[in-house]
Amino acid sequence: MTSTPTAPTRTPSPVETGTGRSVGRPLDRVDGTAKTTGAARYAAEHPHPGLAHAALVHAAVTRGRITGIDAAGAEAVPGVLAVITHENAPAMKPPPPVSVLNLSSLASGSSVNYLNTDEVHWNGQPVAVVVAETPEAARHAAGLVRVSYRELPATVDFAAEEGNAVPQKSSALQSGGARKGDAEAALAAAPVSVDLRFTTPPYHHNAIEPHATTAVWDGDRLTVHEGTQNITWLRDHLALRFGVPVRNVRVVAPYVGGAFGGKTMVWAGTVLTVLAARVTGRPVRMALTREGVYRTVGGRTPSAQRVALGARADGTLTALIHTSVTQTGRTGGLPEQATSQSRHLYAAENILLRQNLVELDAVPNTPMRAPGESIGTFALESAVDELACALGLDPIELRMRNEPERNPVDGKRFAHRMLREAYALGAERFGWSGRTPEPGSMRDGGWLVGLGVASAYHPSWQMPANVTVRLSADGSVVVRCGFHEMGMGGATAQAQIAADALGVPFEAVRVEYGDSDLPSGPGAGGSAQTASVAASLLAACEKLKGSLLALARRSGGSPLRGRRPGDLEARDGGLWAGPAGPGETYAAILARAGRDSAEAAVGSDTRVGKVTGQLRFMSKLLRDRRRWVKAACGAHFCEVRVDPDTGEVRVSRWLGVFDVGRVVNAKMVASQLRGGIVMGIGMALSEETLVDPRNGRIMNPGLADYHVPVHADVPPIDVHCLDVPDPTMPLGLLGVGEVSVTGVAAAIANAVRHATGRRVRDLPVTPDKLL
Amino acid sequence: MVEVRLRVNGADASLDLPPQVSLLDALRERLGLTGTKKGCDQGACGACTVLADGERINSCLALAVQYAGREITTIEGIAGDGPGHPLQAAFVRNDGLQCGYCTSGQICSAIGMLAEHGAGMPSAVTEHLCADGAELTDDEIRERMSGNLCRCGAYNGIVDAIREFAAAEAER
Known part of the structure; x- marks a missing residue:
């Protein structure tokens, strides 16, 4: 495998070329034992003396003003400590306006200042919180709070409002539309074309750990246990809302029981637990019910999309049109970039991309694994497959004929792109050549068999991260960074990286994470955490080795006297001049200098340091954006079986070949990529949040009625990584968290098309759509 | 309140509980055995699975009072006296x-x-x-x-x- 000829080059260090002993190894995750023995404590599992419990009361109307609250019944329940409503809640500062100059301002899930207003903005918005001695008393009393409302008209039906969508704005962090040539004219003139409409329903993250918060005030100091994907945002947000200095707030989040984007923003439950603790003067815990999560935490937006493709008879794309309508809430939400991948995947001569938004009186939507690309690839990659059918071309061949050398919308260089290699390897491994193209032509007993492919694509990001590394005379290393562990295996991966950078055994490295007392980490989002921490960690290790060398050079008798950093390699617990040259161990250097340890830091958590870090981040982001397009990509190969009598679809075989750059830990990377594919299988076949079109109320707020994939739905998933580093990313990492969910739904729909001849354009592909 | 004698991971515990308390809440909130998880509280996700006399049950759908005297094994007790299961x-x-x-x-x-x-x-x-x-x-x-x-x-x-x-x- 080779990288594209346009990729920039530089000399990689030994750790980058994978000659180290830890990076690349399929090591067991370091927190595996804590998680398999029940010892790992999640947000609702930290004991505090005098702990009280809280429960939410949700609005039963969609939009309106509260006209009265009767709390008498609730207050009479034995053990109830407080019923907090807008009539008696202390004032909180409102959520801040969003600004890209203050990234923490993005933290607000909604602009609603809960319990500081009599306004209701969506069906299920919290309107009261009950605090009691036990969880049972709090839950029971919450059901006794009587709220009366004056209802106001509400707009809740996405399908009905689609025609009223307005153009979506671009921002520094998000691409908007794009236009190259005249795509509509080219489409009209194309000898072969498809013009299709797709819809995707709302989805919910459904992390198995429901959102939970434990809040403890000590005077003006606040400690919060919370399963969050962004410790820094949460800390800054709570400090602002409750009017205390940021340094007074500590967020502890060593384990997050799944998140997938749903724990990125700060939602009502968190703020109201902190408020409840302040009102009662007690430590308070609130573990949301599963229904409570649906009512107060956003999910993935529904979408309606149009993809139109025009081609010459040989398959050359002359026109690519992709437009989308998605939704946000009236009080917030993320505008999804559903056409994102369509800027990058095909070298069409004429391109038109446009994204539109409707605002509804609904809980604000929020990022869910690959926001934009997960639903956007369904539409684009289904349409490409349909075009292949219309052309009578193999769908892989059609893609390869339109694989771009440069970014199609603006001619920028790809930092790295190996989609061709992914398809070539995948086709061989999967046995694609055995596929007969005619729909319904492959059978296994009574089952119709279908094979489908689709591309995966996700942009690569890098965020600021502050890191310290300390090396002790006993040879142990401690890496400190307040990043997040939701199952990605961050501590394991960073320990592998530090071990190779310093030339020490993996087992010698301990990584501390998940606590705002540590140097600020990046948020866990955009598949960027590992690369972001790695960049600062590698820099910190270089600094540390530099100061150890300086120590050695200052003292007489060191074999490192007169050596320069460039001459040395880190191995065997020390610095050595080449494979056979002289050198000495870190322990010897420290001992001679009379030191117990040495430490190096990258980034600063002072006020000035934070601002500098953010400015540096934004300028690097914009500079990189001008130069390159960076992304992870991949090729999905899927086999389905369809029962012609019942319309049941079973996924029977899967292969994903991915270009995610360097692989730090083959075992954990494969697991995470498989996880995205499993989520994509749910998105394709069984998941759907049902919204009552009359009042916007979610009708299936639970795991009995919202069907995530179970063991029986998931076949063995073959995952292969090309494992070639991207030269523009730290350690060559492109990020693995999201890319694998993109393209999955299209691969399944394409396989179903092959099995049955039917093109399902409205997810999920349920049996009724095949009968 | 009712008195419930539970036997969990080989140890006896006596609790005064409202009768509607689930076995899951008794384990997590009263006995501090937080290894058993609450994912849905509706019997739909299986995160709360424990063993009762060796049989798997959803502890969120079980009232603690129903399990008095039964041998409950949670993740914390799965290894018995050994170093790990x-x-x-x-x-x-x-x-x-x-x-x-x-x-x-x-x-x-x-x-x-x-x-x-x-x-x-x-x-x-x-x-x-x-x-x-x-x-x-x-x-x-x-x-x-x-x-x-x-x-x-x-x-x-x-x-x-x-x-x-x-x-x-x-x-x-």
């Missing part, structure tokens, strides 16, 4: 977990499931309902474990871990 190690080795929140339930459920299978109980995918000892195929494992959701999608690793453990047990 071999299935726990198999989960780590096969990466049958990511965030870890469903893991306790998966492990307890797998132990109960293997006992059911060993006792000859058929599943929906068992070919011959009357045959002695259906082979423990991957399809059988997947079908029998389908009450335990994993949103991280660690299913492949979980099946690998259970198969590996069951094979090692069969050889003993």
Whole structure:
């Protein structure tokens, strides 16, 4: 495998070329034992003396003003400590306006200042919180709070409002539309074309750990246990809302029981637990019910999309049109970039991309694994497959004929792109050549068999991260960074990286994470955490080795006297001049200098340091954006079986070949990529949040009625990584968290098309759509 | 309030509880055994699976008072006096977990499931309902474990871990 000829080059260090002993190894995750023995404590599992419990009361109307609250019944329940409503809640500062100059301002899930207003903005918005001695008393009393409302008209039906969508704005962090040539004219003139409409329903993250918060005030100091994907945002947000200095707030989040984007923003439950603790003067815990999560935490937006493709008879794309309508809430939400991948995947001569938004009186939507690309690839990659059918071309061949050398919308260089290699390897491994193209032509007993492919694509990001590394005379290393562990295996991966950078055994490295007392980490989002921490960690290790060398050079008798950093390699617990040259161990250097340890830091958590870090981040982001397009990509190969009598679809075989750059830990990377594919299988076949079109109320707020994939739905998933580093990313990492969910739904729909001849354009592909 | 005598992981505990308290809440909130997880509180996700006299149950759907005197085993007690249960190690080795929140339930459920299978109980995918000892195929494992959701999608690793453990047990 080779990288594209346009990729920039530089000399990689030994750790980058994978000659180290830890990076690349399929090591067991370091927190595996804590998680398999029940010892790992999640947000609702930290004991505090005098702990009280809280429960939410949700609005039963969609939009309106509260006209009265009767709390008498609730207050009479034995053990109830407080019923907090807008009539008696202390004032909180409102959520801040969003600004890209203050990234923490993005933290607000909604602009609603809960319990500081009599306004209701969506069906299920919290309107009261009950605090009691036990969880049972709090839950029971919450059901006794009587709220009366004056209802106001509400707009809740996405399908009905689609025609009223307005153009979506671009921002520094998000691409908007794009236009190259005249795509509509080219489409009209194309000898072969498809013009299709797709819809995707709302989805919910459904992390198995429901959102939970434990809040403890000590005077003006606040400690919060919370399963969050962004410790820094949460800390800054709570400090602002409750009017205390940021340094007074500590967020502890060593384990997050799944998140997938749903724990990125700060939602009502968190703020109201902190408020409840302040009102009662007690430590308070609130573990949301599963229904409570649906009512107060956003999910993935529904979408309606149009993809139109025009081609010459040989398959050359002359026109690519992709437009989308998605939704946000009236009080917030993320505008999804559903056409994102369509800027990058095909070298069409004429391109038109446009994204539109409707605002509804609904809980604000929020990022869910690959926001934009997960639903956007369904539409684009289904349409490409349909075009292949219309052309009578193999769908892989059609893609390869339109694989771009440069970014199609603006001619920028790809930092790295190996989609061709992914398809070539995948086709061989999967046995694609055995596929007969005619729909319904492959059978296994009574089952119709279908094979489908689709591309995966996700942009690569890098965020600021502050890191310290300390090396002790006993040879142990401690890496400190307040990043997040939701199952990605961050501590394991960073320990592998530090071990190779310093030339020490993996087992010698301990990584501390998940606590705002540590140097600020990046948020866990955009598949960027590992690369972001790695960049600062590698820099910190270089600094540390530099100061150890300086120590050695200052003292007489060191074999490192007169050596320069460039001459040395880190191995065997020390610095050595080449494979056979002289050198000495870190322990010897420290001992001679009379030191117990040495430490190096990258980034600063002072006020000035934070601002500098953010400015540096934004300028690097914009500079990189001008130069390159960076992304992870991949090729999905899927086999389905369809029962012609019942319309049941079973996924029977899967292969994903991915270009995610360097692989730090083959075992954990494969697991995470498989996880995205499993989520994509749910998105394709069984998941759907049902919204009552009359009042916007979610009708299936639970795991009995919202069907995530179970063991029986998931076949063995073959995952292969090309494992070639991207030269523009730290350690060559492109990020693995999201890319694998993109393209999955299209691969399944394409396989179903092959099995049955039917093109399902409205997810999920349920049996009724095949009968 | 009612007095409930529970026996959990070999130890006796006497609790004064409102009668509506679930076994799950009794374990987590009263006994501090937070290894058993609450994912839905509705019997739909399996995160709260524990063993009652060796049989797997959803502890969120069980009232604590109903389980007085029964032998309850949670993830904290699965290893008995040993250093760890071999299935726990198999989960780590096969990466049958990511965030870890469903893991306790998966492990307890797998132990109960293997006992059911060993006792000859058929599943929906068992070919011959009357045959002695259906082979423990991957399809059988997947079908029998389908009450335990994993949103991280660690299913492949979980099946690998259970198969590996069951094979090692069969050889003993």
